[in-house]
Amino acid sequence: MDIIVCVKHVPDVAGAEILIDESGKKIKKGDLPFEINEWDEYAIEEAILIKERLGTGSVTAITIGDEETEATLRRCLAKGADKAIRVHDDAFEDSDAYAIAKILYNAIKDLPFDLVFTGLQTNDEGYGQVGGILSEFLEIPHASLVKKIEITDKLIEVNRELEGGLEEVLELQLPALLTIQTGINEPRYVSIMGIRKAKKKELQVISLNELELTPEEVGISGSWLQIEELSIPKPTKQVVILDDATKIAEVLRARGLI
């Protein structure tokens, strides 16, 4: 089984104050640490687990981005992916999910694959659309929010997570695209041995003109959606910040909760 996993190198905003830049349309990413998108970590793990289970096949990690994003690809290789592809061109800047899916489609359409994985969404922009649109470009069935995968020859059974703890089981024909939900597995740690092995693995870099795409088909001109303005969400409640535990205890006593 050949599996392609689309991954993204994203800023880690946990614990950070987010600042919006002068344009009002982007966040300041300068000081933020970057890492693999949380959902993608589960997606790459699931692909590697399937390969290990079947004892055959390949796992290819692909990302769109500049040289810095190779850190995320190297992480995937160190975990056990066989090959990595980085697609980059300055013309990709400001691409929406539709344009991103188009770029990914052009990069993978001639590769052999039985399954394509993406994370359910990214923890930066979070539209959760690339997987669904990519499956349309590839003309293959897809399922999102996947929590379990069982493979039987040309068919797979997947569990999708619905609301309130309910799941549904679907049967899909291969090839298929799945967007992976967190908790589907326990992502492994990267081992020293893995990092050493990863250095010898192939990391291919592809640019726009190798993709049969024109600059007009990507970036803002190739997108449907354009960000007008970013803002920090307004609180629905006005929080009162207390100094210490004693103050909380007093609030609880005043409300009759102690």
Add this chain to the structure above:
Amino acid sequence: MSIFVLVEHRQGEIRDITFEMLSKCKEISKTTAVLLGNDVEQFVDPLKGYADTIMVVKDEKLEYFNSRTYQMVLSHLINENKPLLTLIGHTSYGIDLAPGLARQMYGGKVDAKATLKKSDSYLITIRPASFESTEPESKDSEVINIESPLKEELIGKRFIKYVEPEISDVDITASDILVSIGRGIKEDKNIPVIEELATVLGATISCSRPIVDKGWLDKGRQVGTSGKTVKPKLYLALGISGAFQHAAGMKDSELVIAINKDANAPIFNVSDFGIVDDLFKVVPELTQKINEMKGT
């Protein structure tokens, strides 16, 4: 101008998101509720008054939600009727159907305003609990039955069954006080510290998604859209960042107190009181303080 709103239903019930979207749309425009399914007659009456028109497509092949069949029927209806806008819930169904325009960015720390290029028709997904549903003033709606455009069985994707959630040993929705933990707890060996606080408060322990993903607590204790919706007298959020999926499950609690090291964590946007500090410092102090108070 007319707006299409896709009616979301499952296991014989219309989902709340449907009424939230329809209530919002009525303020803006003429609205058509698009109802797809097999035994759909039961849903027509509850929808009356929420939309100017209820458009019904009845077909055995629409018995269960399937993004492939739904997509085929919806695109047919949109092409025939050219609504300027179609709204779909940003739910497990909507995410599968309409790789949509959700606005959740950077873990709930940023909101985005976006524009779309000129087009004949637009599609937007609406996050659950973004709008309030209101009761309709009258019960008037025109009902139109449309013949299903689905001719043969679609292959490639087939519904097999639902898997009901496992019965949990606790019912967090029945508890007056919830002490809820999130990623900030760091390791499962830190849970006993939280249990001590829960004991003195007479509280039940609940959690956010990452704790269940890691297998530290069972799914029955998860608060949020993919877990339970809770409304306790006190919700104590410890090390929970408060992404919208979590907030949707606890925002109607009577009193919310959050403890988080990150002053910018979105949980503070839905809290009454907060402490910006290390929970491992605050929690033992709080346990001790409550014990002292109880002693007096």
